[in-house]
Amino acid sequence: MVVYLDNAATTWPKPASVYQSMRDCMENFGANPGRSGHSMAVRAERMIDQTRELLAKFFNISDPSRLVFTLNATEAINLGIKGLLKPGDHVITGSMEHNSVIRPLTLLSDHGVEVTKITVSQADGISPDDVRNAIKKNTKLIVLNHGSNVTGTLNPIGEIGRIAHESEVYFMVDCAQTAGMFSVDVQEMNIDLLAFPGHKGLFGPQGIGGLYIGEGINLVPLKEGGTGGNSEAYYQPEQLPSRYESGTPNTPGIAGLSAGLKFIMNEGIEKIRSKEEGLVDQLLSGLHQIPHIILYGPQTHKNRAAVISFNINNADPSDVSVVMEQIFNIAARSGLHCAPDAHKTIGTFKNGTVRVSLSYFNSPDDVNKCLEAVSAISRELAR
Amino acid sequence: MVVYLDNAATTWPKPASVYQSMRDCMENFGANPGRSGHSMAVRAERMIDQTRELLAKFFNISDPSRLVFTLNATEAINLGIKGLLKPGDHVITGSMEHNSVIRPLTLLSDHGVEVTKITVSQADGISPDDVRNAIKKNTKLIVLNHGSNVTGTLNPIGEIGRIAHESEVYFMVDCAQTAGMFSVDVQEMNIDLLAFPGHKGLFGPQGIGGLYIGEGINLVPLKEGGTGGNSEAYYQPEQLPSRYESGTPNTPGIAGLSAGLKFIMNEGIEKIRSKEEGLVDQLLSGLHQIPHIILYGPQTHKNRAAVISFNINNADPSDVSVVMEQIFNIAARSGLHCAPDAHKTIGTFKNGTVRVSLSYFNSPDDVNKCLEAVSAISRELAR
Numbered sequence: 001m002v003v004y005l006d007n008a009a010t011t012w013p014k015p016a017s018v019y020q021s022m023r024d025c026m027e028n029f030g031a032n033p034g035r036s037g038h039s040m041a042v043r044a045e046r047m048i049d050q051t052r053e054l055l056a057k058f059f060n061i062s063d064p065s066r067l068v069f070t071l072n073a074t075e076a077i078n079l080g081i082k083g084l085l086k087p088g089d090h091v092i093t094g095s096m097e098h099n100s101v102i103r104p105l106t107l108l109s110d111h112g113v114e115v116t117k118i119t120v121s122q123a124d125g126i127s128p129d130d131v132r133n134a135i136k137k138n139t140k141l142i143v144l145n146h147g148s149n150v151t152g153t154l155n156p157i158g159e160i161g162r163i164a165h166e167s168e169v170y171f172m173v174d175c176a177q178t179a180g181m182f183s184v185d186v187q188e189m190n191i192d193l194l195a196f197p198g199h200k201g202l203f204g205p206q207g208i209g210g211l212y213i214g215e216g217i218n219l220v221p222l223k224e225g226g227t228g229g230n231s232e233a234y235y236q237p238e239q240l241p242s243r244y245e246s247g248t249p250n251t252p253g254i255a256g257l258s259a260g261l262k263f264i265m266n267e268g269i270e271k272i273r274s275k276e277e278g279l280v281d282q283l284l285s286g287l288h289q290i291p292h293i294i295l296y297g298p299q300t301h302k303n304r305a306a307v308i309s310f311n312i313n314n315a316d317p318s319d320v321s322v323v324m325e326q327i328f329n330i331a332a333r334s335g336l337h338c339a340p341d342a343h344k345t346i347g348t349f350k351n352g353t354v355r356v357s358l359s360y361f362n363s364p365d366d367v368n369k370c371l372e373a374v375s376a377i378s379r380e381l382a383r
Numbered sequence: 384m385v386v387y388l389d390n391a392a393t394t395w396p397k398p399a400s401v402y403q404s405m406r407d408c409m410e411n412f413g414a415n416p417g418r419s420g421h422s423m424a425v426r427a428e429r430m431i432d433q434t435r436e437l438l439a440k441f442f443n444i445s446d447p448s449r450l451v452f453t454l455n456a457t458e459a460i461n462l463g464i465k466g467l468l469k470p471g472d473h474v475i476t477g478s479m480e481h482n483s484v485i486r487p488l489t490l491l492s493d494h495g496v497e498v499t500k501i502t503v504s505q506a507d508g509i510s511p512d513d514v515r516n517a518i519k520k521n522t523k524l525i526v527l528n529h530g531s532n533v534t535g536t537l538n539p540i541g542e543i544g545r546i547a548h549e550s551e552v553y554f555m556v557d558c559a560q561t562a563g564m565f566s567v568d569v570q571e572m573n574i575d576l577l578a579f580p581g582h583k584g585l586f587g588p589q590g591i592g593g594l595y596i597g598e599g600i601n602l603v604p605l606k607e608g609g610t611g612g613n614s615e616a617y618y619q620p621e622q623l624p625s626r627y628e629s630g631t632p633n634t635p636g637i638a639g640l641s642a643g644l645k646f647i648m649n650e651g652i653e654k655i656r657s658k659e660e661g662l663v664d665q666l667l668s669g670l671h672q673i674p675h676i677i678l679y680g681p682q683t684h685k686n687r688a689a690v691i692s693f694n695i696n697n698a699d700p701s702d703v704s705v706v707m708e709q710i711f712n713i714a715a716r717s718g719l720h721c722a723p724d725a726h727k728t729i730g731t732f733k734n735g736t737v738r739v740s741l742s743y744f745n746s747p748d749d750v751n752k753c754l755e756a757v758s759a760i761s762r763e764l765a766r
Contacts, residue, residue: 009419010415012414071453074608074609100607207454222461225460231718247456252636331423
């Protein structure tokens with residue numbers, strides 16, 4: 001039986017209710033939501049509306065219609081960044097962002113958008129003072145992850161949100177590594193644009209994500225097309241969520257996400273974080289005991305995402321992860337994890353790190369097996 | 384038990400193997416494809432590659448990597464149209480297109496792209512001569528559906544493809560209403576861009592679609608982000624399919640689509656079309672016998688998609704579909720079906736039509752029930 005420690009890429013397994021609700025959706029109301037008036041279509045639409053409401057409650061969004069579904073967090077980030085920024089605008093970001101943020105910004109910087117990349121502390125995240133000092137007259141947006149997908153480092157989202165709010169700059173957060181483990185409150189944190197994947201900490205399937213779009217923000221859509229309502233108009237409708245949801249949505253994916261959210265709300269986010277913190281504590285404490293381990297990011301289990309990056313001296317991380325799997329049956333990930341800037345920040349470009357990422361469904365036994373494997377590999381390499 | 388006749392919106396039910404393969408994917412190899420080296424991730428990636436190869440075989444595409452997965456056909460159409468056309472380009476389309484084509488073109492026409500909309504015959508589709516005559520020096524693209532989602536009218540795709548090829552104009556086809564029932568051969572039909580949904584005639588779930596991008600065509604991507612490989616680059620990679628598939632894909636959706644394709648290949652497309660043609664023949668013959676029925680589009684079952692639009696004299700189509708469902712438990716669709724131009728073409732703007740659309744899983748008994756319902760409603764309205 002595989003020990004799955006690649007939950008930062010996608011959580012596995014999901015709660016059984018996720019598989020069941022997807023199948024129930026497809027078998028019992030697998031019609032096209034919002035397109036027809038018959039009861040299967042209406043039931044599909046109602047399920048989607050209810051999921052939107054659940055997510056709104058989860059992120060403290062007052063108007064659920066401002067939450068739009070996308071294929072994944074990457075699409076949500078593209079919609080937010082490219083839908084908002086125009087030539088002449090200035091955007092501030094950090095040095096530990098994922099390519100889903102960096103690649104759209106690189107493209108825009110070739111088309112007249114000014115980009116400031118602030119060096120982030122791998123232990124403490126971005127410095128609020130650095131952000132404040134970087135704001136200029138033409139600053140339109142600050143975009144940051146809540147937690148790094150390489151080191152689990154948290155950015156001080158609440159403080160940055162206050163600074164953005166005071167400076168009348170929009171604030172966009174990518175909560176791919178924190179949603180479901182940490183509370184993300186768009187009102188308290190002054191978040192104007194929140195991008196999330198459904199298939200990580202929210203326990204939905206791959207193929208679904210979303211973007212919250214704050215009041216008064218009018219993004220240029222990435223796509224136009226059929227929206228169910230307003231069929232007579234040649235232009236994309238103005239009202240949300242239709243404006244940003246052209247074509248048939250991933251209805252079974254939304255049903256799965258809904259079950260994932262209900263699972264989290266039932267268990268309670270505190271209980272989930274507490275368990276994950278315990279596992280991270282066990283893992284970090286163990287890794288600290290193993291010789292030749294270089295551990296990146298925050299060195300303790302408090303105030304961090306459940307994503308741990310390490311190396312064994314000069315060993316190629318991909319060799320380590322291969323041995324972890326082939327000898328010890330542990331699924332981890334090595335390399336750059338689609339975040340080259342993060343590795344430049346922590347000094348692991350270009351080989352990257354071995355990344356171990358935990359979920360609520362991992363056990364102390366999984367962590368023990370991981371520690372035994374890393375310990376054995378470290379001993380073997382030292383011979 | 385509902386009689387489901389809304390298959391042009393989404394087919395239902397799916398083959399049982401579709402539900403099973405989605406669950407198998409999520410339970411047994413629910414990792415992130417292309418992101419990690421461990422065996423669950425590799426298995427997910429291999430399944431996606433194999434599905435790409437199946438689709439390539441299905442559409443006679445020589446290089447599977449030129450087939451990219453999208454959220455739905457609408458995204459595929461947006462990628463093709465907006466990724467190709469630049470200000471000053473001329474594009475030719477028909478008067479019976481879906482909003483997924485018309486809305487992007489309307490937007491582009493506001494930004495310097497010239498659009499010619501050719502009036503289509505509801506019986507025979509677009510006239511090849513009209514298309515030939517519309518081609519100008521700056522014509523870059525002809526974009527047409529294979530079959531109308533309102534009337535089932537087929538466009539003469541083969542002939543238009545020849546004209547496009549001779550004139551060195553790109554040819555884009557939306558096969559949303561024909562894939563799985565008619566053979567679509569990109570080489571024989573000279574199709575440069577082929578957009579398809581997974582959840583209609585291909586029997587996959589909602590949430591998956593795709594675009595074939597012909598050799599030598601370099602589209603501007605809609606999105607940039609993580610692509611698994613080439614993590615070190617700040618720019619979107621050049622190679623396909625990664626260039627157009629940023630972020631985590633809908634892996635369970637692709638697994639479902641794969642099962643749908645295998646089902647079709649097993650049954651044989653001829654057998655599927657033959658059964659659907661039989662049902663359409665039965666339905667049309669029956670409708671022709673009912674007084675007060677106005678039938679749009681092709682009047683016989685040959686050479687058409689299994690989508691039938693009608694009205695009962697001056698009755699509001701939405702009233703008719705409500706009675707069909709509430710009294711007779713038949714799920715049909717009424718209104719504009721996201722294709723206002725088609726209704727202007729057939730004279731049913733703005734109330735639209737009642738649309739009945741069939742699938743391989745319908746039976747002659749379903750058609751009889753539909754005919755009984757329409758007959759009873761027609762009698763009732765005539766009193």
